[in-house]
Amino acid sequence: MKTAVRQSDLFTKTRKEAPKDEVSKNAKLLIRAGYIHKEMAGVYDLLPLGLRTFNNIVRVIREEMDSIGGQEMSMSALQDPEVWKLSGRWDDEQVDVWFKTHLHSGEKYHGGSQLGIANTHEEPITKLLKGHISSYKDLPKYVYQFQTKFRNEVRAKSGIMRTREFVMKDLYSFNTDEVGFREFYEKCADAYVRIFKRLGIGDKTYRTFASGGSFSQFSDEFQTVSESGEDLIYINEKEGRALNKEVNTEEVIKDLGWDGVELKEQKAIEVGNIFPLGTKFSEAIGLQYKNEEGKPVYPIMGSYGIGPARAMGTVAEILSDERGLVWPEEIAPFKYHMISLDNGNEEVKNEAERLFEEMTERGMRGL
Amino acid sequence: MKTAVRQSDLFTKTRKEAPKDEVSKNAKLLIRAGYIHKEMAGVYDLLPLGLRTFNNIVRVIREEMDSIGGQEMSMSALQDPEVWKLSGRWDDEQVDVWFKTHLHSGEKYHGGSQLGIANTHEEPITKLLKGHISSYKDLPKYVYQFQTKFRNEVRAKSGIMRTREFVMKDLYSFNTDEVGFREFYEKCADAYVRIFKRLGIGDKTYRTFASGGSFSQFSDEFQTVSESGEDLIYINEKEGRALNKEVNTEEVIKDLGWDGVELKEQKAIEVGNIFPLGTKFSEAIGLQYKNEEGKPVYPIMGSYGIGPARAMGTVAEILSDERGLVWPEEIAPFKYHMISLDNGNEEVKNEAERLFEEMTERGMRGL
Numbered sequence: 039m040k041t042a043v044r045q046s047d048l049f050t051k052t053r054k055e056a057p058k059d060e061v062s063k064n065a066k067l068l069i070r071a072g073y074i075h076k077e078m079a080g081v082y083d084l085l086p087l088g089l090r091t092f093n094n095i096v097r098v099i100r101e102e103m104d105s106i107g108g109q110e111m112s113m114s115a116l117q118d119p120e121v122w123k124l125s126g127r128w129d130d131e132q133v134d135v136w137f138k139t140h141l142h143s144g145e146k147y148h149g150g151s152q153l154g155i156a157n158t159h160e161e162p163i164t165k166l167l168k169g170h171i172s173s174y175k176d177l178p179k180y181v182y183q184f185q186t187k188f189r190n191e192v193r194a195k196s197g198i199m200r201t202r203e204f205v206m207k208d209l210y211s212f213n214t215d216e217v218g219f220r221e222f223y224e225k226c227a228d229a230y231v232r233i234f235k236r237l238g239i240g241d242k243t244y245r246t247f248a249s250g251g252s253f254s255q256f257s258d259e260f261q262t263v264s265e266s267g268e269d270l271i272y273i274n275e276k277e278g279r280a281l282n283k284e285v286n287t288e289e290v291i292k293d294l295g296w297d298g299v300e301l302k303e304q305k306a307i308e309v310g311n312i313f314p315l316g317t318k319f320s321e322a323i324g325l326q327y328k329n330e331e332g333k334p335v336y337p338i339m340g341s342y343g344i345g346p347a348r349a350m351g352t353v354a355e356i357l358s359d360e361r362g363l364v365w366p367e368e369i370a371p372f373k374y375h376m377i378s379l380d381n382g383n384e385e386v387k388n389e390a391e392r393l394f395e396e397m398t399e400r401g402m403r404g405l
Numbered sequence: 406m407k408t409a410v411r412q413s414d415l416f417t418k419t420r421k422e423a424p425k426d427e428v429s430k431n432a433k434l435l436i437r438a439g440y441i442h443k444e445m446a447g448v449y450d451l452l453p454l455g456l457r458t459f460n461n462i463v464r465v466i467r468e469e470m471d472s473i474g475g476q477e478m479s480m481s482a483l484q485d486p487e488v489w490k491l492s493g494r495w496d497d498e499q500v501d502v503w504f505k506t507h508l509h510s511g512e513k514y515h516g517g518s519q520l521g522i523a524n525t526h527e528e529p530i531t532k533l534l535k536g537h538i539s540s541y542k543d544l545p546k547y548v549y550q551f552q553t554k555f556r557n558e559v560r561a562k563s564g565i566m567r568t569r570e571f572v573m574k575d576l577y578s579f580n581t582d583e584v585g586f587r588e589f590y591e592k593c594a595d596a597y598v599r600i601f602k603r604l605g606i607g608d609k610t611y612r613t614f615a616s617g618g619s620f621s622q623f624s625d626e627f628q629t630v631s632e633s634g635e636d637l638i639y640i641n642e643k644e645g646r647a648l649n650k651e652v653n654t655e656e657v658i659k660d661l662g663w664d665g666v667e668l669k670e671q672k673a674i675e676v677g678n679i680f681p682l683g684t685k686f687s688e689a690i691g692l693q694y695k696n697e698e699g700k701p702v703y704p705i706m707g708s709y710g711i712g713p714a715r716a717m718g719t720v721a722e723i724l725s726d727e728r729g730l731v732w733p734e735e736i737a738p739f740k741y742h743m744i745s746l747d748n749g750n751e752e753v754k755n756e757a758e759r760l761f762e763e764m765t766e767r768g769m770r771g772l
Binding site: 040084085110116138141 | 406407414415416417418420439442444445448449450451452453455456459471474475476477478479480481482483484485501504505506507508509520522529533534536537538543546548553555557559569570
């Protein structure tokens with residue numbers, strides 16, 4: 039679609055009512071304004087206004103990931119079960135969000151006909167890096183993508199904030215040691231702070247201590263306070279940080295030197311996360327580099343996720359007012375909206391036409 | 406990834422050999438140069454150099470689609486079987502390229518638990534437009550997307566030219582009458598000519614008469630002459646046009662007023678197609694508009710496809726030489742490649758650094 043567009047040319051129409059089965063505020067607003075279309079429960083299309091907003095969010099995230107040394111690529115959604123069996127996550131109850139599919143009967147791949155449809159990419163990215171990392175000189179590396187994930191969500195009632203198919207920005211870090219890993223981890227956390235600020239939800243978004251898995255005491259979630267959130271967080275306003283429910287224990291609060299009484303419980307939306315993976319996947323998949331002594335070592339990994347559509351839904355939930363959607367300038371589908379109040383006056387009409395032509399010529403994002 | 410990048414920072418390495426099971430020239434070249442990674446037969450990832458090239462091709466196609474009034478959107482890959490049953494294509498042998506999947510056991514959607522994974526979008530786009538088209542005043546409309554299609558290809562030996570998962574630019578046109586439809590059809594054919602010219606394969610690409618289905622004598626294929634092509638075409642050099650195998654009959658040649666003796670048989674790659682759909686899908690799905698007399702009428706539809714990865718593979722097949730890949734300037738991953746032949750000379754080294762900084766500051770696409 040051209041940069042400047044006549045509203046009357048848009049193929050989408052606004053509508054007075056959202057579909058009856060739609061319960062979330064964000065989807066109701068976005069459907070009524072012609073930003074998205076509901077294909078089925080938990081599956082939405084992006085219409086022109088929605089796609090422009092979404093692409094603006096993607097641009098913001100991309101700029102910040104590039105600024106910390108991320109290299110963009112794009113991996114497939116169809117996945118080979120064999121690489122997932124190495125980590126034990128093919129049949130894992132924990133990841134029973136899998137959609138799986140089959141090759142034609144008779145056709146086999148590694149002895150089977152089943153294929154996975156990506157719900158995440160730790161295993162395949164680690165396997166891919168085996169062909170490109172061999173020495174400590176090849177590290178560190180930071181690789182990311184905007185790629186579609188498919189998750190067989192049982193509950194899908196939060197509009198575009200939790201869907202069965204969604205684009206995820208997932209970055210994976212590969213470092214030789216813990217020091218380098220932690221340095222990048224903090225750099226990425228800072229980039230996340232900048233991203234949520236640019237998306238207009240910075241003041242309501244808290245870096246939140248979450249459970250760290252086997253390789254770290256904590257992971258980090260970025261939680262945006264909202265009544266429509268599925269999570270509960272406990273905010274320490276003085277520190278500008280929060281805890282999630284999992285780690286809201288006396289022990290953790292003491293470890294952090296916080297005062298439990300001061301914590302304020304709030305519902306929140308997880309708009310981003312950062313997870314230390316240690317050597318879990320490099321060991322499972324067999325990714326090694328040779329250190330300065332020529333000895334094989336497993337790189338330390340981390341994963342860093344943001345879902346642009348969830349961020350878009352969060353902005354819709356939080357910044358909209360009684361008149362409807364409100365977008366920060368950087369992500370609005372258009373920067374200018376011109377309405378000709380000509381009431382049949384030819385002079386006014388002609389001036390509006392002239393201004394529209396000028397917007398078009400200058401490449402201004404106008405509607 | 407930033408606009409200008411140090412080659413030593415790229416996470417990908419070149420390799421001397423392609424995987425043994427790789428038979429196609431395009432995939433061999435692209436894998437060796439670090440543009441793509443093979444996940445499995447018919448499934449490839451785009452690495453940073455590959456993604457940049459791919460995105461440049463997408464940009465060229467997008468500019469040309471916007472210039473003829475296309476509005477970009479993005480539809481889901483997960484599809485509701487019900488809408489496909491309306492056209493009879495859910496169980497159709499002809500489209501046994503379906504990958505299908507399931508919701509969790511116990512969860513039903515429209516009485517079933519099966520979901521389709523998109524191999525094309527005629528049915529869902531027609532259903533979507535029902536919510537936005539009601540009057541002749543709402544037409545014409547031209548809607549397109551760059552969206553991932555999944556096809557259960559039995560034979561997948563042409564590298565990135567025929568894969569089980571690929572992004573397709575698919576545009577759908579909706580017109581009130583045949584005259585408007587044909588006008589747009591020719592406009593889009595002209596845009597395709599411009600696209601293939603910009604991609605550097607214009608001089609080897611022929612607009613080719615192909616079988617038209619039930620609504621038209623012909624459809625159009627854009628076929629690029631190449632020994633690695635899967636199709637056979639018959640070229641009329643004088644007219645600058647061709648026939649495909651299906652329609653290479655005495656009757657058709659006579660209809661066109663051509664001389665059969667002059668036709669030259671060539672192997673070719675189908676890099677684009679345009680297909681008149683008539684009212685097949687608007688009737689099946691029940692999309693109607695009210696004409697000036699208030700009577701319900703089925704819009705006339707067309708579909709217009711280009712696969713950016715197939716185009717990229719075709720360029721790799723055709724323009725590469727004995728030293729490897731050759732890209733036209735507009736789609737090359739980088740416009741400048743700087744190598745410092747300093748041989749330890751500090752002055753040369755410093756000047757190279759200065760030039761790299763300048764490239765970065767000016768936003769030049771340099772490696």
